[in-house]
Amino acid sequence: MHGVAELLLAGPQFRRSGTIRLRVVPGGFATVKAPDLQVEGAELVVGGQRIALAGNTPAGLAAAVDVDAGVPDIYHDHAGVREDEALVVDGEIAAYLGAWFTAGDEALRRVVPDQQPVLWPEHFDVSVTEHEVNYGISPGDTWHNEPYAYVGPWTPRQGEFWNAPFGAARSIADLPDAAAIAAFFDEGRAKL
Known part of the structure; x- marks a missing residue:
């Protein structure tokens, strides 16, 4: 989940809107600025689209929702999840x-x-x-x-x-x- 927050929410948001801040939403977390991305439980939610995190890679998920996966390049204490790594997420x-x-x-x-x-x-x-x-x-x-x-x-x-x-x-x-x-x-x- 830490890697998902970095690679799929904070990184794309930082590159588009200049902030890494995320917010808590019921059952998960979301961006505070564009792009509008959210994680609820074990799913990435964009608009009405819900995509399971488990078994997907951050790069594949990013492509599915039209963002560029990658960590925000402003700090060094990363989760260590790679963009091509299959995610293991227990619901x-x-x-x-x-x-x-x-x-x-x-x-x-x-x-x-x-x-x-x-x-x-x-x-x-x-x-x-x-x-x-x-x-x-x-x-x-x-x-x-x-x-x-x-x-x-x-x-x-x-x-x-x-x-x-x-x-x-x-x-x-x-x-x-x-x-x-x-x-x-x-x-x-x-x-x-």
Whole structure:
């Protein structure tokens, strides 16, 4: 999904509209500017056309919807998916991640209502920044191999709450819904 976000949404959008920012939509994610591309569950959606991601290559999918596949060439922390690589996408996992992104987006909008959450393709996380503090959710990465929410102050903090190298993090197992994620963000704000 990270590679799809980079190769099929962020890259084509950056080349056409100059931004890599993506947004959360119910069950997935989408571009914020042209071209209008969206991933819902395990499908690429363009207009009324729905194309399964699994078994297709990013290059083949891009050709089917008339965009040029490729990563945005402005950062170096890529997912490592090749344009000619057959995608392996599990529908249940795609739905799980879509639900996590949706809950995280809702929590961010509750806690920081004057900000628009952004799904950043380079890290494949959804976040906002307020007063030099990043609030967000991740589907997992090399630091933590399952979804987690985080509070990341730009200036390091000390104490039990601050349990991650970048600030504080809580696993999806501890945050079952948007209300729990928002409560974690609010706790982080209080500790700051």
